[in-house]
Each structure stands twice: as structure tokens, then as C-alpha cells.
Amino acid sequence: MNPLDAITWLLLAAAGTFFTAGTVGLLRLPDTLTRIHALTKADNLGLGLAAAALMLQAGSWAGAGEIALIWLLALLASATAGYLIAHRALDERD
Amino acid sequence: MNATDAIVATAAVALAAAVLLARDLRAAAMSFVAFGLLLALIWARLGAADVALAEAAIGAGVTGALLIDAAAQLAGPGRRGGRGPTALAVGLLGGALALVLAHGAVSLAPSAGEASRLVAASLDAAQIVHPVTAVLLSFRAYDTLLEVGVLLIAVVAAQAAPPVPRPPLHHDPVLARVAGVTVPLAVLVAVYLLWAGATRSGGAFQAGAVLAGALLLARFAALPFDPLATRPVLRRAMLALGLAVFIAVALGAGGAAGAVLAYPAAWTGALVLVIEAALMLSIAASLVALFGVGRPQ
Amino acid sequence: MTLWLATGCVLVAAGLVALLLHPSLMRKLLGFNVMGGGVFLVLLAVAPRAAGGSADPVAQALLLTGIVIAVAATALGLLLARRYRAATGRSELPDDEAAGTDD
Numbered sequence: 001m002n003p004l005d006a007i008t009w010l011l012l013a014a015a016g017t018f019f020t021a022g023t024v025g026l027l028r029l030p031d032t033l034t035r036i037h038a039l040t041k042a043d044n045l046g047l048g049l050a051a052a053a054l055m056l057q058a059g060s061w062a063g064a065g066e067i068a069l070i071w072l073l074a075l076l077a078s079a080t081a082g083y084l085i086a087h088r089a090l091d092e093r094d
Numbered sequence: 095m096n097a098t099d100a101i102v103a104t105a106a107v108a109l110a111a112a113v114l115l116a117r118d119l120r121a122a123a124m125s126f127v128a129f130g131l132l133l134a135l136i137w138a139r140l141g142a143a144d145v146a147l148a149e150a151a152i153g154a155g156v157t158g159a160l161l162i163d164a165a166a167q168l169a170g171p172g173r174r175g176g177r178g179p180t181a182l183a184v185g186l187l188g189g190a191l192a193l194v195l196a197h198g199a200v201s202l203a204p205s206a207g208e209a210s211r212l213v214a215a216s217l218d219a220a221q222i223v224h225p226v227t228a229v230l231l232s233f234r235a236y237d238t239l240l241e242v243g244v245l246l247i248a249v250v251a252a253q254a255a256p257p258v259p260r261p262p263l264h265h266d267p268v269l270a271r272v273a274g275v276t277v278p279l280a281v282l283v284a285v286y287l288l289w290a291g292a293t294r295s296g297g298a299f300q301a302g303a304v305l306a307g308a309l310l311l312a313r314f315a316a317l318p319f320d321p322l323a324t325r326p327v328l329r330r331a332m333l334a335l336g337l338a339v340f341i342a343v344a345l346g347a348g349g350a351a352g353a354v355l356a357y358p359a360a361w362t363g364a365l366v367l368v369i370e371a372a373l374m375l376s377i378a379a380s381l382v383a384l385f386g387v388g389r390p391q
Numbered sequence: 392m393t394l395w396l397a398t399g400c401v402l403v404a405a406g407l408v409a410l411l412l413h414p415s416l417m418r419k420l421l422g423f424n425v426m427g428g429g430v431f432l433v434l435l436a437v438a439p440r441a442a443g444g445s446a447d448p449v450a451q452a453l454l455l456t457g458i459v460i461a462v463a464a465t466a467l468g469l470l471l472a473r474r475y476r477a478a479t480g481r482s483e484l485p486d487d488e489a490a491g492t493d494d
Binding site: 100107111113114119122123129130133140141142143148149156160161163164167168180184185193195200204210213226228234238245255256258259297299377380381 | 393394395396397398399400401402403404405406407408409411412413414415416417418420421422424425428431432433435436437438439440441444445446447448449450451452454455456458459460461462463464465466467469470471472473474476477482483
């Protein structure tokens with residue numbers, strides 16, 4: 001297996017670990033705020049690693065750039081969603 | 095079939111169970127968004143790129159948003175049924191249905207691919223590059239015309255009932271800032287999807303759904319940009335535009351080409367783009383109207 | 392092909408059972424949507440694939456139409472459910488025994 005594919009596999013395995021960690025946090029942590037904390041951090045990092053793995057396989061600079069831009073957009077969307085849900089949970093708690 | 099497909103299929107069934115057996119309506123609605131995205135993955139796996147785009151935009155995006163919105167308003171026990179002999183009987187009925195369906199589908203004579211061969215052979219005559227666009231807007235254009243009509247009927251029916259009172263929307267500065275960046279981006283993506291639909295996967299439906307998402311986001315974030323709320327004439331025009339343009343082209347260009355919904359050969363590309371643009375605007379306006387969200391005060 | 396066909400059939404059956412058994416209106420709509428997804432999967436599973444690996448264009452066109460109609464129906468159904476809730480305060484249809492006896 002050539003080194004590029006090996007690194008891709010490594011990155012994907014790491015991404016899978018982070019996603020699993022985020023999911024375990026979602027299932028085991030007590031309330032909404034702690035769950036959002038775990039999810040946004042672990043899942044965004046996992047997504048970044050998966051995006052990096054795919055960028056290596058993209059085959060062209062343009063394709064890799066597209067994947068990076070998609071990752072940034074997903075980051076923005078999930079950060080905003082996490083903020084809105086946490087805000088709402090805070091309101092509901094009071 | 096390989097291991098990835100088996101895992102994805104199992105995940106689809108598990109997510110469907112999560113949707114149907116969730117403990118409350120909000121959880122069910124959110125699980126449905128995940129289910130829709132997994133379905134989009136399955137369509138991509140089966141080689142249906144246009145359907146994957148549409149499922150992600152319309153099936154997971156718009157339907158998911160509708161369900162989450164409704165779950166907030168229909169709050170209540172959201173009781174789950176399924177106890178006793180009736181439930182057992184219905185469960186057996188469902189199992190029997192699944193087996194009958196599978197048996198019927200498996201015993202179909204393997205399709206000779208007649209339809210796709212005909213489509214591939216007629217693409218040159220139709221002057222359209224992408225096969226799905228050709229089927230939607232040339233070979234089966236009548237179906238698409240009626241579909242737009244059905245969408246308009248649904249909007250009329252939705253507007254016929256008096257508006258349901260809903261709790262006021264909160265104004266959030268972070269959302270406003272993020273929407274200020276994301277809404278123009280979404281409009282750009284919608285126009286690109288429309289443009290790409292002529293030669294690649296894309297087209298009016300996916301573009302219309304993304305545009306509807308942009309308009310709804312602008313409304314939820316209370317951005318100053320909300321043309322549909324402030325100009326009712328524009329709103330009605332946009333709702334009717336798709337059907338009107340489609341019928342006009344069907345009769346007008348068809349008159350020139352000799353049959354209803356036939357396009358004169360030299361004008362096909364331009365006419366298809368005009369129809370798809372009108373459809374995009376109409377579908378966006380229809381989806382926003384079906385959402386039932388008024389302008390926040 | 393058999394894997395996707397089986398998955399689609401399971402989804403259709405599960406959606407139908409949920410549609411019939413859940414009393415809550417919104418859960419019925421969720422069952423309807425899951426059933427729709429299953430029907431589309433069955434349709435695409437039996438459709439032949441073209442040479443380049445992409446699915447049959449006629450089946451894809453049918454599915455596109457189906458998805459749009461499903462979202463319109465779901466939106467209308469949810470609006471009606473909300474309207475019903477605003478008018479009667481219930482989010483479930485009444486049982487036949489409670490509705491009175493008129494044939």
C-alpha cells in the first residue's frame with residue numbers, strides 16, 4: 001500500500017475514534033450543555049481529520065481545496081447550531 | 095454487495111427504528127434528519143447522484159426542518175401505540191407486506207434496460223446533455239408540469255386555513271451574523287445547481303430547495319432581507335411563475351415545433367434553462383409558503 | 392441488489408406499521424415519510440444501472456418527483472395537524488367509541 005493510502009487510513013481511523021468519543025459523550029453525559037460541549041469539540045475534530053484524509057485522495061489541488069472549504073462551512077454551521085441549542089437549553093433551565 | 099453496503103443498510107434500518115420509536119417528537123424529528131442524510135448516502139451508493147442531491151436538500155433538509163418546527167409546536171405526549179392483540183396483528187400484516195413486496199420485486203423479469211437505452215439514444219435528438227434533465231424536462235415534461243401544479247395546489251390549500259398562532263421568534267445576534275454570511279452563499283449554491291443541471295447532476299428542484307433554505311434562514315434570523323414577506327405581489331408572482339412559464343413554453347414553443355411541450359431544436363437549451371429558472375423560483379416560494387412562518391416582529 | 396431491496400421492504404413495512412399503530416398525528420407523518428423512503432429504495436433497487444454506473448434516468452426522474460410531492464404532502468399534513476391542535480387542543484384523532492354512534 002503506498003504511503004498516501006496508509007496516511008489516509010490512519011487519519012480515517014483517528015476520525016472514527018473522535019466521532020466515537022463524541023457519541024459516547026452524547027450518550028453518557030448528564031445534561032444538554034455538557035453533551036453539546038462534547039459533541040461540538042469531538043465531532044468537529046473528527047470531521048477535520050476525515051476531511052484531511054479525503055483531501056489526500058482528492059487527486060487535484062482544486063478538489064482538495066473544495067473539500068477544505070466544505071469543512072470550513074460545516075464547522076460554521078455546527079458551531080452556530082451548537083450555540084443555538086446551548087442557548088435554548090440555558091433558557092429552558094432557568 | 096460488500097461490507098460497507100451491509101453496514102449502511104443496517105444503519106438505515108436502525109435509524110428508521112430510532113425515528114419511529116423515539117421517546118418524544120423532537121428526538122424523532124432530529125433522528126429523521128439523520129435518516130434522510132443516510133438515505134442520500136444510499137442514493138449516491140446506488141449511482142443516483144441527482145436523487146442524492148434532492149434527498150439531502152429536500153428530504154433531509156426541508157422535511158427535517160418542517161418536522162423539528164412542528165415538533166416544537168405539537169408538543170405533547172406524542173403517544174406511541176402498539177400494545178395488545180391489535181398491535182400484534184398489524185405487526186404481522188407489516189411483515190407479510192414486506193415479504194410479498196420482496197417476492198414481487200425479485201420475481202420481476204430482469205429489466206432489459208429498455209428505458210435507459212431509449213433515453214441514451216434520444217439524447218442527441220433532444221439536444222440535452224444530462225439524461226435525468228432530459229427525462230424530466232423533455233421526454234416526461236408533462237409529468238413535471240403536473241407536479242408543479244400539484245405543488246401549487248398544496249400551497250393554495252395551506253394558505254386557505256387561517257394562520258396558526260405560533261410563539262414569537264427570538265432575535266439572536268449571532269444567528270444574524272452567521273446568516274449574513276450563509277444566506278448569500280446559499281443563493282450562490284442554488285444558482286450554481288440550476289446552471290449545472292443542464293450538463294451534470296443538479297437542476298431546478300435541488301436549486302429551489304437550497305434557495306428556500308436561504309430564504310427561511312433569512313426569515314428566522316430576522317435579516318432585513320425578506321422580499322417575500324414585504325412584497326405580497328412578488329410572492330404571488332413567484333408562486334405562479336413556474337407553472338405559468340412552463341405552460342407558456344409548452345404552448346408557445348410547442349406551437350413552433352409542432353406539438354405541445356416539444357422544443358424547437360435550436361432553442362432547446364435556452365428554453366430548458368428558462369423553464370428551470372422559473373421552476374426554481376416557484377419551488378422556493380412554495381416551500382417557504384408551506385413552512386407557515388410569518389415575519390418575526 | 393437484494394440487500395437494498397430487502398432494506399427497502401423492511402422500511403416500507405416499518406413505516407406502515409408505525410402509520411397504523413401510533414395515535415399521535417405527527418408520528419403517523421413520520422411513519423409515512425419512512426415508508427416513502429422505503430418505496431423509493433425498492434424502486435431504485437430494481438431499476439437497472441447504465442453502463443457508467445449511474446442509475447436509470449427514468450427511475451431517477453420518478454424519484455425526484457416523488458420526493459418533491461412527499462415534502463409537499465408532509466408540509467400540508469403538518470399544517471393541518473397544527474390547525475387541528477389549535478382548534479381542538481388534541482394532537483391525536485379521537486377514538487371511534489368516543490366519537491359517538493352515527494352510521
